[in-house]
Amino acid sequence: MSQPFPFSAIVGQAAMKQAMVLTAIDPGIGGVLVFGDRGTGKSTAVRALAALLPEILAVEGCPVNSARVQDVPEWAGVKSGKMIKRPTPVIDLPLGATEDRVVGALDIERALTRGEKAFEPGLLARANRGYLYIDEVNLLEDHIVDLLLDVAQSGENVVEREGLSIRHAARFVLVGSGNPEEGELRPQLLDRFGLSVEVASPRDIETRVEVMRRRDAYENDNAAFMKKWRAKDSALRKAILVARAALPGLKTPGVVLHDCAALCIALGSDGLRGELTLLRAGRAQAAFEGAGVVTRGHLRSVAASALGHRLRRDPLDEAGSGARVARTIAEVLP
Amino acid sequence: MTKPLSPWGRVEAALAMLAVDPAGVKGLWLRARSGPVRDVVTQALPVARRIHPVIDDVALFGGVDLAATLAAGQLRRSMGILSGAEPLVLTMAERCPPALAARLSRWLDESGPCLVALDEGAEAEEVLAPALADRLGLFLDLGELAYSDIGALVLPAEQIAAARRRLAGVVLPAGALESLTTVALAMGIASLRAPLLALAVARALAAWRGEAVASDDTLRHSAELTLAHRGDLPEVAEDQDSAPPPPEPGEAEEPQTPQSDRIPDEILLEAVRAALPADLLARLAAGKAARAAKGSGGTGAARKGNHRGRPLPPRPGVPGSGKRIDLVATLRAAAPWQPLRRHAPDAVRLEIRASDLRLKRYQETSDRVLIFAVDASGSSALSRLAEAKGAIELLLAQAYARRDHVALIAFRGLAAELLLPPTRSLVQTKRRLSGLPGGGGTPLAAGLRMAFDLGLQTRARGMTPTIALLTDGRGNIALDGSANRVEAEADALRLSRLICAAAIPALVLDIASRPQAALQRLAASLGAAYVPLPRADAHRLSGVLQSALGA
Numbered sequence: 001m002s003q004p005f006p007f008s009a010i011v012g013q014a015a016m017k018q019a020m021v022l023t024a025i026d027p028g029i030g031g032v033l034v035f036g037d038r039g040t041g042k043s044t045a046v047r048a049l050a051a052l053l054p055e056i057l058a059v060e061g062c063p064v065n066s067a068r069v070q071d072v073p074e075w076a077g078v079k080s081g082k083m084i085k086r087p088t089p090v091i092d093l094p095l096g097a098t099e100d101r102v103v104g105a106l107d108i109e110r111a112l113t114r115g116e117k118a119f120e121p122g123l124l125a126r127a128n129r130g131y132l133y134i135d136e137v138n139l140l141e142d143h144i145v146d147l148l149l150d151v152a153q154s155g156e157n158v159v160e161r162e163g164l165s166i167r168h169a170a171r172f173v174l175v176g177s178g179n180p181e182e183g184e185l186r187p188q189l190l191d192r193f194g195l196s197v198e199v200a201s202p203r204d205i206e207t208r209v210e211v212m213r214r215r216d217a218y219e220n221d222n223a224a225f226m227k228k229w230r231a232k233d234s235a236l237r238k239a240i241l242v243a244r245a246a247l248p249g250l251k252t253p254g255v256v257l258h259d260c261a262a263l264c265i266a267l268g269s270d271g272l273r274g275e276l277t278l279l280r281a282g283r284a285q286a287a288f289e290g291a292g293v294v295t296r297g298h299l300r301s302v303a304a305s306a307l308g309h310r311l312r313r314d315p316l317d318e319a320g321s322g323a324r325v326a327r328t329i330a331e332v333l334p
Numbered sequence: 335m336t337k338p339l340s341p342w343g344r345v346e347a348a349l350a351m352l353a354v355d356p357a358g359v360k361g362l363w364l365r366a367r368s369g370p371v372r373d374v375v376t377q378a379l380p381v382a383r384r385i386h387p388v389i390d391d392v393a394l395f396g397g398v399d400l401a402a403t404l405a406a407g408q409l410r411r412s413m414g415i416l417s418g419a420e421p422l423v424l425t426m427a428e429r430c431p432p433a434l435a436a437r438l439s440r441w442l443d444e445s446g447p448c449l450v451a452l453d454e455g456a457e458a459e460e461v462l463a464p465a466l467a468d469r470l471g472l473f474l475d476l477g478e479l480a481y482s483d484i485g486a487l488v489l490p491a492e493q494i495a496a497a498r499r500r501l502a503g504v505v506l507p508a509g510a511l512e513s514l515t516t517v518a519l520a521m522g523i524a525s526l527r528a529p530l531l532a533l534a535v536a537r538a539l540a541a542w543r544g545e546a547v548a549s550d551d552t553l554r555h556s557a558e559l560t561l562a563h564r565g566d567l568p569e570v571a572e573d574q575d576s577a578p579p580p581p582e583p584g585e586a587e588e589p590q591t592p593q594s595d596r597i598p599d600e601i602l603l604e605a606v607r608a609a610l611p612a613d614l615l616a617r618l619a620a621g622k623a624a625r626a627a628k629g630s631g632g633t634g635a636a637r638k639g640n641h642r643g644r645p646l647p648p649r650p651g652v653p654g655s656g657k658r659i660d661l662v663a664t665l666r667a668a669a670p671w672q673p674l675r676r677h678a679p680d681a682v683r684l685e686i687r688a689s690d691l692r693l694k695r696y697q698e699t700s701d702r703v704l705i706f707a708v709d710a711s712g713s714s715a716l717s718r719l720a721e722a723k724g725a726i727e728l729l730l731a732q733a734y735a736r737r738d739h740v741a742l743i744a745f746r747g748l749a750a751e752l753l754l755p756p757t758r759s760l761v762q763t764k765r766r767l768s769g770l771p772g773g774g775g776t777p778l779a780a781g782l783r784m785a786f787d788l789g790l791q792t793r794a795r796g797m798t799p800t801i802a803l804l805t806d807g808r809g810n811i812a813l814d815g816s817a818n819r820v821e822a823e824a825d826a827l828r829l830s831r832l833i834c835a836a837a838i839p840a841l842v843l844d845i846a847s848r849p850q851a852a853l854q855r856l857a858a859s860l861g862a863a864y865v866p867l868p869r870a871d872a873h874r875l876s877g878v879l880q881s882a883l884g885a
Binding site for chain 1: 433437440443464511518525527530534658
């Protein structure tokens with residue numbers, strides 16, 4: 001399909017859209033996990049995000065999208081020092097992808113036909129400075145998950161195999177989606193996602209009809225539909241760029257830090273990653289809203305997605321962690 | 335009043351739509367055993383490439399054609415099936431692994447015209463992967479059709495071409511979108527793809543029938559073909575309060591609402607519900623549940639992978655789709671032929687042919703954990719506890735061969751206690767088991783809860799848990815510690831459903847002197863085998879366990 005569905009035209013799913021915009025503002029938040037039923041627009045949103053993101057400046061022909069000429073890895077053999085604009089990479093990591101395809105491997109064709117020892121970069125190389133999207137992340141094989149955890153933490157992909165010894169930068173934002181009915185995610189991987197949102201199909205007729213109407217227009221009257229939404233998409237892109245620029249100058253009062261800690265203690269989330277992500281997400285939200293100072297309101301609006309997946313699971317709590325977070329927020333941050 | 339389609343009429347309509355607008359209806363899920371009826375249908379399908387569930391990535395996406403590359407001495411690439419714009423037929427679709435389903439789903443979402451999934455599932459748990467089932471517009475079940483019911487399937491090419499020309503001009507009546515959405519929601523279909531596909535199907539069907547505006551019949555038939563199989567079980571009693579209130583006398587003079595010109599939602603809903611045999615929905619639902627509950631039984635899932643584990647001898651083959659080349663073995667296979675293959679006497683280059691390639695293989699077994707949840711209450715005779723201990727020790731004695739771990743949870747009094755954390759040490763087990771006390775109430779739910787938690791923990795560590803519950807089933811202590819028989823049973827059932835949903839295989843051993851109905855219910859909701867063992871000794875117990883677990 002030539003043009004993906006416009007991001008702003010997605011009906012509802014405010015939490016999912018908010019989380020994706022926040023990671024676009026501050027990639028350091030560390031990725032989004034979207035869990036929910038089939039046909040709720042998870043993959044549509046990710047593909048739409050790809051079209052929404054601003055372009056990046058990268059060295060021409062560099063397999064890892066380096067921002068500076070001196071960052072280009074030696075093995076790539078890139079001659080030109082020209083910088084070109086390219087869209088932010090959004091790379092799909094399909095289920096059942098092999099280790100070779102993910103981290104890269106010996107280039108068998110060159111080895112066999114020319115007798116050269118060359119490295120064939122994998123998906124992690126292509127995802128550098130962009131997004132790595134894993135659909136059905138909960139069905140991913142364990143050894144690939146281990147690989148991802150390692151790389152996501154260090155920001156560097158180290159390949160030591162088949163006589164190759166290669167390393168390259170691999171900083172990317174993980175975006176995962178899945179259907180919780182088909183399997184749980186390992187807590188270690190769960191923790192690596194900065195934000196997690198649960199999406200559900202809208203239950204009221206009006207919203208559903210609106211979804212259908214827009215999708216139908218997208219498929220049957222594409223040109224007019226895209227034209228109608230292009231303006232909104234580019235306004236959102238501008239807002240993201242403005243927020244990115246505003247992020248470093250943002251003030252964070254001590255009382256907000258205190259709030260973060262108090263909330264995490266009350267929820268009993270493991271580790272300190274919860275506090276840090278909550279703060280980053282709160283700052284990004286404040287920047288997006290154009291506020292100069294982070295407030296309690298910003299924290300409140302991002303707390304559910306930043307903390308919901310970090311709680312100890314209670315198998316008998318049928319309401320889910322979302323309700324628990326909401327309850328605690330109401331108590332701790334009145 | 336509209337009429338439903340006859341079973342054969344459904345088949346004809348589905349195939350016609352597939353021919354008219356393959357990219358819109360996205361495909362067909364054809365559930366049928368191989369036979370003459372299916373043959374008639376498959377012959378009428380549009381020209382398509384056939385793929386099978388174990389197809390590899392190189393065949394799907396294209397890659398280096400190794401044999402041609404080696405023969406020519408320069409790079410030759412093969413075209414992937416998914417890069418073409420042809421429709422695909424997936425045979426034996428019920429065996430389609432999730433990885434392939436994910437790839438095909440993406441292909442359907444992005445570029446693929448359509449996919450016909452031939453599902454030959456015989457058992458309830460053999461159904462098409464849900465990711466694909468959600469994306470294919472049409473569904474046909476040929477199980478009810480006899481050969482005598484069917485006629486000739488002729489779809490004249492000129493008629494199809496004419497329908498295609500009409501397709502762009504087809505208009506759906508006002509409110510069609512709303513009523514299809516309403517019906518889908520009322521049927522409990524959460525996915526929004528379903529009503530969208532129903533719209534596309536309605537357009538195609540209207541074009542095929544030569545209608546400029548889709549008629550009520552067309553709408554109804556497209557809902558039958560696309561929505562009926564997706565719903566939850568029909569709940570006829572649910573819409574009591576949605577019945578329209580009796581009209582107020584004052585409103586009677588007003589003109590009728592504009593809704594009267596289209597088919598009422600209720601009628602459409604009823605039509606869709608009536609479209610399929612009731613037991614088919616039940617079977618599909620059972621299949622979904624079974625798919626979720628399908629744990630890895632047997633001796634801790636043994637997998638022949640290509641990545642880790644104990645190395646197996648390399649075998650000839652072509653690398654790709656996760657198979658890694660074994661360089662040493664490849665060179666060894668090529669070495670004897672070098673003098674023969676060298677054309678020039680002073681050539682140094684190695685001559686490697688495709689037939690020399692050897693692939694790495696590994697075998698990996700994940701450890702199994704057998705979690706015993708043993709009833710140590712006063713009602714379970716003390717002797718049974720001794721038998722359970724004996725069985726555990728017998729199993730452990732053979733554990734080294736099968737890499738089994740064993741854990742023991744005893745529940746008595748008010749709570750459950752983890753007596754033996756997962757271990758393979760026979761010595762430790764004997765020491766801990768010697769002091770197993772008995773007596774008190776039966777906190778069955780607490781025992782199940784601890785078994786569940788332990789199962790999840792061990793799974794997180796990469797092991798395959800199996801729960802063996804030994805009890806006489808008279809649970810009388812609820813989770814909160816109160817002695818309330820009703821609540822205790824409700825708690826136990828709730829937990830059993832959780833265990834079933836987490837796909838932890840289980841086994842219920844009834845050690846009461848006569849079989850307990852309550853325990854059979856519990857086993858059913860656990861998705862577990864139920865084995866009554868009124869007079870078992872340790873040897874018989876361990877025998878039963880081993881055979882039930884397929885050890």
